[in-house]
Amino acid sequence: MFGYYLDLAIRSLKRNKVLTALMVIAIAVGIGASMTTLTVMHLLSGDPVPTRSGTLFYPQVDPSPLPDPEHIHKPWDVMDYRSATDLWNAHRADRQALVASSALRLTAPEVNQPPLMAQMLSTTSDFFPMFDVPFQFGGSWQPQDDQRRARVAVISSDLNIKLFAGANSVGRTLRLKDSDVRIVGVLAPWRPSPQFYDVRGGRFSNGNTSGFYSKPEDVFVPFSSSLEINAGGIQWFTCWSSPDPNVKIEDSPCLWVALWVQLDSAAKVDDYRHFIADYAAQQKSLGRITRADNTMLCSLMQWLDFNQVVPSDVRLQTWLAFAFLLICLFNTVGLLLAKFLRRTGEIGVRRALGATRGAVLEQCLVEAGLIGLLGGVGGWLLTLLGLALIRRQPVEYADLLHLDTAMFLLTFALAIAASLLAGMVPAWRASRVALGLQLKTL
């Protein structure tokens, strides 16, 4: 029967081409708008480390010596050097990495190119295995390099292409500010969305969070070495009192170091929670901090939620697109109603010849579904167009945008579901056509 209904539907759609085109276009435009914004949402709110995000955690203690009797402040987004390195040195997690970033001048002495300003990530050796960072050549530095303050570096795929035309550059030298470092590893293209390990301060950003989707740093250097190379270039998150420029950044009253840990089981997570609480209590008894009970241990996804990483403009656009889809659906409901009710005579004949109401309903829904399928094709093309338009905008996440298989299938599922939903009322009305009345008018 389905094949027959399909044939009927095609004939019916051909009969009034303008009306058919109107319905298909309405669905296509509604689907195109909502799938474009939904795809952006999907790519921006996804899991940046799908392989192991459940085991990654972000510990925080509140190192501020200022009292907060009413407990209104959550801990600051990052820690001071002392707290972060104390937690790191304890090695109580399965893996752990310190993170801080800075900008500096970068040259490759063996390559004839003008100097450039590069972003440097100061981190520790666990960073690469912990976040599943892919390597193209070479590999990470060793834990002892962190201790020895070795002058080594890992560089991004982009920088390797820019300086060395993509050749294996392991063993070559880079000059970072005034220090020479040896390249030990080159990353394969790596573009986590968002750049989660640098996410902080989302709650102070008024929803302007597109900066969280910028590219990873160009060069990665052991934390200890980077402090000798570029301590002055490190940007702190905030300070609880004015820093004295003559004091080293390690001793300044400023917050600038983040710590990420990997905890492989729920029991270890509990243990770690206790560990940071104990640490804070101990530091309070030493008189260094005042808010011992103000600690947090977010999982990676909780931390991203806490920072509301998806820009508020993107969320607003998604709402708008779905309101728009709803309008398109109402429009389709109206047009389908007109179309089906215009055929009451035909339906009356079918009913008189023995078709049940269910059969009429089915026939109408097949026609609605076919319109949905055609609208889905149009919606898919419009989604590609919409994404291409956003890719041309100067936003940080522009290069991330593409239509993946899940979203491609969802386009058609949504289009057919929407059109069936829109066809429901008109089909029901058509199946209720009063038999006798219609036959008399024929």
Add this chain to the structure above:
Amino acid sequence: MIMEIRPIFASLRKHRIPAILIVLEIALACAVLCNAVFMISQRVADIHLPNAIDEQGIVAVRLDGTDDKLAGSDIPRNLAALRGIAGVQSVAVTSTLPLSHNNWGWSFGLKPDSVVTDQTNTNVSLLFISEGGDKALGLQLLQGRFFNSDEYANSAFGSAPLPETHVVVVTRNLAEKLWPGQPAVGKTLYSMPHYYTVVGVIADVLRPYVSSQSSRNYYTTYYPLSAGGSKGYLSRYILRGAPQDRDRILHEAEQKLGQLNPAAVAKGQTYSDIRTQFFADMSSMAWMLVLVCVVMLAVTAFGIVGLTSFWVSQRRRQIGVRRAVGATRGHIMQYFQTENFLLSTAGVVIGMGLAYGINLYLMQHYEMSRMPWYYLPGGAIGLWLIGQVAVLGPALRAAAVPPVVATRAA
């Protein structure tokens, strides 16, 4: 007209579902339209925020990676070289520029014992400039004076994060906020142990970072700074020339600074590009909203056309009967127009309520202010008009039905 309404109601009662559909479609369109147009107007207002510097004439070149210890000799040498470029009227160096994203905030109080952590303080942006900065930026002095040579020469960074000077120039907006109704010149900003006395008031200059619809976008303060005491904070060179020379000046300035400072990185931009880049997000959002509005109104109009045409074709016989018993074409037209007007009215009444509700929701969850009342009747009139335009075609077709139809069997 009044006579006409009753039969319309009677017939609408028979076509409940299509009537409800049109009403809902208009209501939704009205609600989305009001809010979308309001968002567009906010974005457009943001994009056009006035900024009292010479936006068209300024070229900014950022010089990164220089040696802070040599700043005292390097900066005057760089400035002298830039001054030599043909077409450059004035040159200076500054810490940051309005709308450059690179913000240095600090909070000041008005009482001599204020410290930086006081809750009642006002957070402002700090911008440092070298001598001649007022001319290079094109700042417009409204009251008092700009800094004199001694003040430039004596201002330096010591061990504190604030410069060792005691003079400041503030914008008019900030002056009015801090000292409403009083002359600002001679007043003092405190963040002990530092204090700064206002020597001049300038026309409103935007902060390095502004946010949508904020009342604090002009909280900008300027301080003098000497090259030798700049500790690397003076890194953005400003060149002012005629707008048509900008691109050439930019290119030559990048080259000159690159040659003089081989170890550093020089990268320039015209100020209008800096501004465009800052608002790029907002303008793309505004264009998207415009597109959505246009397509949405078109979809709504076509929906009305479709449904009304269906009604017309269903009522051909009725129309023929009416024509046969003396109704003019005008009467028939009027019937469909009035019917559409009634449906639109029901739609916009619901739509205005919905628009108001959506606005309240957006105010709670997004950076959105209250929609002024006139957007509601504005949206209503818009949809009334669209309804009437959409119904025109089908109504004309209805009016063209000849009376003879009445005599034929349906």
